[in-house]
Amino acid sequence: MAIESDRILIAHGGGGTAMQELVREIFVPAFNNQFLEPLQDSAVIEELAEDRLAFTTDAYVVRPLFFPGGDIGRLAVSGTVNDLAMAGARPLYISLSVIIEEGFPVEQLRAIAHSISATAEEARVKVVTGDTKVVEKGAADGIFISTAGIGVIETDLEICSDRADDGDAVIVSGYLGDHGIAVMSKREGMDFTSEVRSDVAPLAGLVQEILDADIEIHVLRDPTRGGAAAALNEIAQSSEVGIRLHAAKIPVRPEVLSACDILGLDPLYVANEGKLIALCPLDHARKLLALMRKHPLGANAAIIGEVTSEWLGHVIMETEIGGTRIVEMPYGEQLPRIC
Amino acid sequence: MKGRIEDYRDPRLTDELLRDIREAAGRISSRTVSLMEVCGTHTMAIARYGIRSLLPDNLKLLSGPGCPVCVTPAGYVDAAVLLSRDPGVTVVTFGDLMRVPGSDSSLTSAKASGADIRVAYSPSYAIELARQHPHRKIVFLAIGFETTAPSLAWSILQAKENGLENLSFLSACKLIPPALHALASSEEVKIDGLICPGHVSAIIGTSPYAEIVRRYRIPCAVSGFEPVDVLLSVLLLCRQIAGGEARVDIEYSRSVREEGNRKALSLLQQAFEPADSAWRGLGTIPVSGLKIRPAFSAHDAEAVFGVDVPLGKDNPACRCGDVLRGVISPPECPLFRTRCSPLTPVGACMVSSEGACAAFYKYYQLEQKKGSRPHGD
Numbered sequence: 001m002a003i004e005s006d007r008i009l010i011a012h013g014g015g016g017t018a019m020q021e022l023v024r025e026i027f028v029p030a031f032n033n034q035f036l037e038p039l040q041d042s043a044v045i046e047e048l049a050e051d052r053l054a055f056t057t058d059a060y061v062v063r064p065l066f067f068p069g070g071d072i073g074r075l076a077v078s079g080t081v082n083d084l085a086m087a088g089a090r091p092l093y094i095s096l097s098v099i100i101e102e103g104f105p106v107e108q109l110r111a112i113a114h115s116i117s118a119t120a121e122e123a124r125v126k127v128v129t130g131d132t133k134v135v136e137k138g139a140a141d142g143i144f145i146s147t148a149g150i151g152v153i154e155t156d157l158e159i160c161s162d163r164a165d166d167g168d169a170v171i172v173s174g175y176l177g178d179h180g181i182a183v184m185s186k187r188e189g190m191d192f193t194s195e196v197r198s199d200v201a202p203l204a205g206l207v208q209e210i211l212d213a214d215i216e217i218h219v220l221r222d223p224t225r226g227g228a229a230a231a232l233n234e235i236a237q238s239s240e241v242g243i244r245l246h247a248a249k250i251p252v253r254p255e256v257l258s259a260c261d262i263l264g265l266d267p268l269y270v271a272n273e274g275k276l277i278a279l280c281p282l283d284h285a286r287k288l289l290a291l292m293r294k295h296p297l298g299a300n301a302a303i304i305g306e307v308t309s310e311w312l313g314h315v316i317m318e319t320e321i322g323g324t325r326i327v328e329m330p331y332g333e334q335l336p337r338i339c
Numbered sequence: 340m341k342g343r344i345e346d347y348r349d350p351r352l353t354d355e356l357l358r359d360i361r362e363a364a365g366r367i368s369s370r371t372v373s374l375m376e377v378c379g380t381h382t383m384a385i386a387r388y389g390i391r392s393l394l395p396d397n398l399k400l401l402s403g404p405g406c407p408v409c410v411t412p413a414g415y416v417d418a419a420v421l422l423s424r425d426p427g428v429t430v431v432t433f434g435d436l437m438r439v440p441g442s443d444s445s446l447t448s449a450k451a452s453g454a455d456i457r458v459a460y461s462p463s464y465a466i467e468l469a470r471q472h473p474h475r476k477i478v479f480l481a482i483g484f485e486t487t488a489p490s491l492a493w494s495i496l497q498a499k500e501n502g503l504e505n506l507s508f509l510s511a512c513k514l515i516p517p518a519l520h521a522l523a524s525s526e527e528v529k530i531d532g533l534i535c536p537g538h539v540s541a542i543i544g545t546s547p548y549a550e551i552v553r554r555y556r557i558p559c560a561v562s563g564f565e566p567v568d569v570l571l572s573v574l575l576l577c578r579q580i581a582g583g584e585a586r587v588d589i590e591y592s593r594s595v596r597e598e599g600n601r602k603a604l605s606l607l608q609q610a611f612e613p614a615d616s617a618w619r620g621l622g623t624i625p626v627s628g629l630k631i632r633p634a635f636s637a638h639d640a641e642a643v644f645g646v647d648v649p650l651g652k653d654n655p656a657c658r659c660g661d662v663l664r665g666v667i668s669p670p671e672c673p674l675f676r677t678r679c680s681p682l683t684p685v686g687a688c689m690v691s692s693e694g695a696c697a698a699f700y701k702y703y704q705l706e707q708k709k710g711s712r713p714h715g716d
Contacts, residue, residue, distance in 0.1 A: 188460060263460070266387075321353040321566045323389020326701055 008104040013134025023132060026110055027096075030117040031127035035093070043128035045093055045150075054089035056080060057148035065108065065142055067186045069178070069197030070273070072145055073115035078202045078273055080149040081123040082222045085207040086276065088159040089151030091123060096130040096147055101140040112143065123202030125149065155211045163218040164239035168307040169285035171278045173206065173292055174199070174300040176228055177256045180270035185259060194255045201274035206297045210278070215288050219279035222272070226330045229268040231277055232315045233329040242311030245327065247320045250304045269330050279307065347565030348388075356570040357393055363577035364395045373399045373529050373665050374576055375522075377515065378536030379406030379691060380564055386698065388566045394573070401665050402688070402695040404518050404621060405536055407483045408435045409687040409694050412619040414651025415482075415511045416441030422478050422509070422644060423454035429472070431465040432480040434458040439690055442652040462494040462508075469498070469506035478640050481508040486538040488512045488629055489603035492610035495631060498638045509640040510631050511648070513616055515539050516547035517627035522664055523555040529665035532558040532576035534569070537591040544599030548587045556585040563591040610635060617650060620659030620687040654678070659686035662695050669699040676700065 003021055011018040028036065035043045060076045070078075077094065084091040096116065100109065120127055182198040184190070203222065210217060219239075223231040228250075236243045252260075252267045260267050274297060280288055285303055292298030310316075315327040346352070364372065376382055382402045385391060391400055404410050416439055423430040423446065430446070437446045437458065450456040455475075459465060465479040481491045491512065498506045515536060522528060535548055540561045548559040558579035562572035568590055575588040589595055607629070616628025631639040640646060657679070658672040669675050669688065679685035681697050688696035 317389070319387070319389040319566075320348050321350050321388050321390075322393065324392040325386055325389040328701070 003106055006106050008100050008102060008106060008109065008134055010102050010134055010136065013100070013132060019132060023130075026106075026113050027130060027132075030113040031096075031120065031130075033126045033128065035126060035128040036130070043093070043095075045128060052153040054084045054087040054151045054153055055148070056083040056087075057146065058083060059144065059146040061141070061144050062183065063141065064183070064186055065112070067198055068182045068195050070200035071112060071115050072143065073112040074119045074200050075273060076145040076147045077116055077119040077123060077125070078200050079224070080147040081125055081202040081204050082273075082276070084149050084151035085202075085204045086159075086220045086222050087151070087153065088155050088157055088207070088211060088217070088220065089153045090208060091125045091149055091151040091202075091204050093128045094120070094125050094147050094149040096127050096145065097133075098130070099133045099135060099140050099144040099146075101142055102134055102137045104142055109143070112145075119202060123204050125204075157211070157217055159217055159220050161219055161221065161235050162238040164235050164241050164243075164279050164307050165218060165281070166241060166307055166309045167282055168218055168279040169282045169303050170232070170243060170245065170305040170307065171280070171285060171288060171292070171301060171303050172223075172228065172251065173203075173276045173278070173298040175251045175253045175256065176223070176272060176275065177252055177260065177267035177270035179273040180227070180265075181256045181259045183271075184263065190259075190262075196253070196255055196259065199272055199274035201297055203274065203276055203297060206292065206295045207276070209291060209295060210288065213287070213291055215280055215284045215291070217278060217280050217288075219277070221277045223275060223277055224271050224273060227267070227269040227271055228277060229266070229315065229327050230330050232327065235277075235279065236315050237313050239307075240312055242308040242313070243305055243315045244308050244311070245305035245315065245317045247317055249302055251300050251302050268327060282306070344565065347563070347567040349567065352567050353393075353570055356567065356574055360398070360570065360574050360577055361395050363574060363581050364398050366581040367397070367577065371397050371399055372531045372577070372580060373401050374532045374534055374573060375401040375403045375530045375665065376534040376562075376569075377403040377405040377519065378534075378539065379409070380538065381534055381536065381562065381569060382406065382691075382694070382698075384564050384566065384569055388569075390566065390569060398573070398577070401530065401663075402698065403533075404522070404618060404663055404687075405484065405515065405539075406687075406691045406694060407487065407513065408433075408439055409690045410513065410618045410620065411436065411439060411482050411511055412617045412651050413440065413442045413653055414617065414649040415509075416445060417443075417651050418646050418648045419446060419478075419480055419509060420444050420449045420454075422640065422646065423449045423456050425476070425644075428476045428478055429455045429457060429468060430478050430480065431457045431459050431462075431468065433460075433482065435691075436480060436482065440684060462491055465506060466494060466497055466501075466503065469503045473505055475505060476643075477506045478644075479506070479508045481510045481512055483512055484515055484536075484539055485542045485607070486536075488611065489542065489606045492606040495610040495635050495638050496606070499635055504637065507638045507640040507643045508631060509646070509648075510611070510629060511616070512611065512629035513618065514613070514627050514629065516543070516550070517624050518618065518621065519547075519551055520554075521621060521624045521627070523551055523557055525664050527661075527664060527666045530557060531580055532560070534572050534576070535559050535561045535587075537561060537563045537568070537594060540591065540595045540599070542600050542603045545587055545589060545595065545597050552585050552587055558585045558588075560588040561591050561595050563594065618687075619653060619690075620657070620663055622660065654685045657686040659688045659696070662688050669696040672696070
């Protein structure tokens with residue numbers, strides 16, 4: 001059976017034949033697995049081991065839906081997978097709720113479903129349950145996606161934002177600010193000479209390798225909205241420590257830096273969707289850095305700072321010329337709706 | 340001489356400059372030397388590179404009135420909020436104006452209450468909106484100094500040329516030299532040298548500063564925005580002060596010409612005429628603003644909507660003017676840390692995150708915390 005319209009109609013959310021067609025033609029083939037297939041109200045998944053579980057949820061309203069390096073589908077899977085991974089969990093299952101605006105092109109929905117499927121495969125998670133709603137034109141902006149995810153924590157490590165310790169090294173897995181600038185420049189129609197691509201990617205594989213390597217990880221964070229500045233301030237506050245960064249060591253692509261100069265932004269506050277920040281004792285940091293650099297998603301990893309017993313609750317930057325400044329917690333969003 | 344941007348951030352050069360600054364400042368023996376960076380972009384660069392933390396103790400940097408958002412008075416925000424409540428109007432603004440407090444509201448609160456307010460990076464977005472939505476009245480909030488004003492002037496000219504009857508501008512454009520005169524002529528002034536704005540100077544040239552030097556004998560240095568630029572300007576000013584001299588040094592010679600940018604000045608001339616203007620914290624300064632010329636009244640929001648931009652209610656206890664003049668330091672203001680904080684700013688100096696009071700607020704707090712331990716040992 002084929003979907004008869006090339007636009008989403010209110011009927012596609014009505015719970016009848018039209019909706020069955022939509023689900024069977026677009027979503028089931030994309031995420032095909034035995035837990036989803038019965039299409040019941042709940043997925044009954046195989047018993048999870050005796051490990052601790054991690055459980056998370058997130059919503060995605062990015063504009064534009066398709067941007068250099070990714071799209072809302074890849075973002076939705078990566079975001080949820082990364083939230084699980086940052087708790088030290090191995091992501092297993094995710095749910096998918098889509099709210100579609102009447103009139104949305106079916107072709108785009110298909111492309112998004114395909115992207116969700118490809119990213120889920122990359123992250124080794126299954127989409128096991130879902131929901132579709134169609135709202136009247138104007139009641140949503142194209143498509144909104146909400147995902148929840150479950151993972152198992154197999155490590156004995158307690159990984160949490162409040163575990164940073166005096167002397168820990170602060171490591172980032174690569175260039176900062178790519179996602180925010182990619183989305184911004186596409187949205188604002190800005191044409192920079194070299195295109196900046198979003199870094200959106202599921203980090204579960206990289207995190208798994210870190211956890212398997214017997215490294216004493218204290219904190220893992222993905223610096224999404226609010227950028228590295230917000231993530232590091234949260235760590236400094238909840239661990240009651242100070243964090244000192246070294247501006248010259250922070251990896252930022254030259255084209256991202258120029259875009260930030262033009263837009264009046266600080267790359268530390270710009271969103272990332274495929275980067276992590278790890279804190280671990282200094283004597284483990286070299287090993288962690290070497291391991292990350294061998295992984296494609298950590299090739300440009302760098303030690304950017306350390307935890308100190310000064311400036312408690314604050315993030316301090318040693319600038320390129322040896323001065324000191326405070327890296328403040330952002331007040332609101334520097335860039336609205338980028339994730 | 341033009342160089343690569345990295346050269347202007349080279350720590351070896353800045354180390355050398357800092358050594359020379361210490362030497363020159365040491366020769367200004369008796370007292371604290373206060374240099375004012377006029378421009379908000381300088382304030383940002385000084386903060387970003389932590390320049391204050393590197394200067395000798397007797398050198399103080401004061402943040403001047405050169406942040407266009409900070410000095411936009413409450414009355415202007417009130418007028419913009421009022422316009423935004425007209426259901427037929429779309430207000431377009433530079434983003435950093437959104438949080439600036441009016442007398443009772445801000446654009447952020449107005450937007451949350453349903454007003455159609457859009458953030459733009461350039462007035463050309465307003466032109467595009469006006470074309471796409473001929474039945475909506477588009478109002479651009481035209482604020483800025485001599486650097487931003489030429490692109491606003493160009494947009495006003497475009498609006499007329501293309502018959503965009505639904506596009507108008509609410510001008511609160513301001514001029515830097517009259518504000519410098521107002522600061523320098525104040526009897527209590529405590530400014531020993533001016534770090535003059537490079538971008539503004541690229542438009543207006545350097546003769547306005549020669550006038551400042553002649554009338555008030557305050558040393559001036561026209562400065563670029565990289566750390567080497569700022570430190571070199573500080574050094575030039577220290578050397579002038581130590582030698583008892585006052586002149587205009589042009590540090591930013593790679594962009595600034597004595598006569599300025601004639602094309603930009605001509606655009607300003609066509610669209611605007613000088614007028615008195617109200618500055619948050621400084622009051623009304625004679626001929627310190629740019630008013631849209633009557634020939635373009637069809638695109639002047641004040642004329643189109645019959646808006647009379649009110650003076651607005653600045654808090655009478657706010658002493659931003661004294662802070663900007665260097666007469667008091669922020670904690671001496673009765674509102675500092677009581678009514679006025681970065682999250683609920685009252686005055687100009689607290690509005691921008693790098694305004695004089697906001698900067699002081701942060702560092703004051705940190706000095707209390709530095710070295711303290713969570714369990715008091």
